[in-house]
Amino acid sequence: MHRAEEFRLGALLRYGILDTPREADFDEVVNVASAVCNTPISVINLIDQGRQWFKAEVGLGVRETPLDSSICAHAILQPGLFVVPDTTLDRRFADNPLVTGDPHLRFYAGALLETPEGFPLGTVCVLDYKPRELDDTQKAFLRLMANQVMKQLELRRINAAEHVARVRAEEMVAEKETLMREGDHRLMNSLQLVQSILSLQSRGASSDETKAQLDMASNRVLAIATVHKQLHLTGSLEKIEIDTFLRRLCDNLKHTAPAQITAINVSAENAKLRSDVASGLGLLVAELATNSFKYAYSPGERGPVDVSFKTTANGWTLEVSDQGRGLPPGFDVDQSKGFGMQVVKAFVRRLNATMSVSSRPGRTAFEIFSTED
Structure with missing residues (x-):
């Protein structure tokens, strides 16, 4: 060597x-x-x-x-x-x-x-x-x-x-806390900067498809930034209050929604989840809500996107739904090759969860449920 x-x-x-x-x-x-x-x-x-x-x-x-x-x-x-x-x-x-x-x-x-x-x-x-x-x-x-x-x-x-070097314990703890606070602020600022860049590029996009892809990327960054911000605000390194987190995330997502999305309604139980689980849930909500923004409502139609989170005896259930025209005939979530749906399925697997999809005119729902808290 x-x-x-x-x-x-x-x-x-x-x-x-x-x-x-x-x-x-x-x-x-x-x-x-x-x-x-x-x-x-x-x-x-x-x-x-x-x-x-x-x-x-x-x-x-x-x-x-x-x-x-x-x-x-x-x-x-x-x-x-x-x-x-x-x-x-x-x-x-x-x-x-x-x-x-x-x-x-x-x-x-x-x-x-x-x-x-x-x-x-x-x-x-x-x-x-x-x-x-x-x-x-x-x-x-x-x-x-x-x-x-x-x-x-x-x-x-x-x-x-x-x-x-235990003899320097108090000095080192103070230095660590200062660096952690500085690191938290810098990471949040960095994520916000990335999201701002993506939003600016979206507004100047030359095509609807480019704008849609930039909006999706912006919402993914937003989901992670919201997790990190809530960890910072609560002072917790491990647990996140999922109801507050989902409401804050959806309030921010509404700013990227088209005019035909009348509201993003959130119904969530007051529960604390591990930050890695909350991060995965946030990315799922961002991805599925953005998908509804693009495809749920026909031109001239308006309606909401609904987000629901419930705890169960040994896990939780997340549902993202809309009241739009429904999925295309023959749509199979397991066979879908779209990047957005690949992201959704990847995070479902990462959460050790399963997903079911139901769709008809007037209601489409993606339900993710897990037996792990």
């Missing part, structure tokens, strides 16, 4: 992040990155000795893979943002087993996770099964998320130093 690699691995170990459980803050990063970049896969990747390990992932379903098939192992050798529009055309990856075989990865973009000393640790990356490019907003967003992840890792390193 080269001495430079020894120093890099030593820097990675000092963060105390390897083989830790999933955490909502990091899961939110990959969820939003996947939504904003419109990719099925997003990962926070750390390059360890002989393996790449994922602190958070969406679309892969595993926590680590061998280093010899890693695209990120090449990415950490590049400064800033590393983009491979088509892996089959890049001699470094054309023979990679993840490209030639399952899952047939064709696109990669990764923003470097770099320590203040300049050691590359890994990437925040997005991947797709087809060749593509990112626009300037998506590239800037990936860099922003990499900066936010490094801030979180720096906080973790400070926590580890706290544990070792």
Whole structure:
């Protein structure tokens, strides 16, 4: 092992992040990155000795893979943002087993996770099964998320130093709290900035389809930002009051709704849920409500979107419905290939929930229910 690699691995170990459980803050990063970049896969990747390990992932379903098939192992050798529009055309990856075989990865973009000393640790990356490019907003967003992840890792390193140097406990606690408050504000401001950029682009969109896609991305970011804001307001790191959260989210969603949407009605029980569950519910509501904005009502018709949340004996039920024209004849949610419905099904799976759909003229309802709180 080269001495430079020894120093890099030593820097990675000092963060105390390897083989830790999933955490909502990091899961939110990959969820939003996947939504904003419109990719099925997003990962926070750390390059360890002989393996790449994922602190958070969406679309892969595993926590680590061998280093010899890693695209990120090449990415950490590049400064800033590393983009491979088509892996089959890049001699470094054309023979990679993840490209030639399952899952047939064709696109990669990764923003470097770099320590203040300049050691590359890994990437925040997005991947797709087809060749593509990112626009300037998506590239800037990936860099922003990499900066936010490094801030979180720096906080973790400070926590580890706290544990070792107990004689400085009070000073270190004060420093940690200051950094956490600053990190919270910066993350909220960053998410609000991204949403503002998407909203501005939507208003200037040259086509209805482009505007609809930008509005969907904006609403996905809004759902995550609302979760983070409520955690900050309540001072809780784990639990969210779901009724307050859904009402605040839907109030904000109404600003992106077309004029034919008369209201977004919320009926929610007063319950506290884990932040990762609330985040998933928020993204489901944003996705399904936006879908109703686009398709529920025929031109000239008006009506509401209704959101209902109830707790059960051992779980919960979420329903998003409208009073519009109904789904197209023959619509099969399991066979739908639309990106929005793929996002919905992905979050249903992530929540270990199931979904049923009922539709007729005058009422269409998506019901998601789980037996886990």
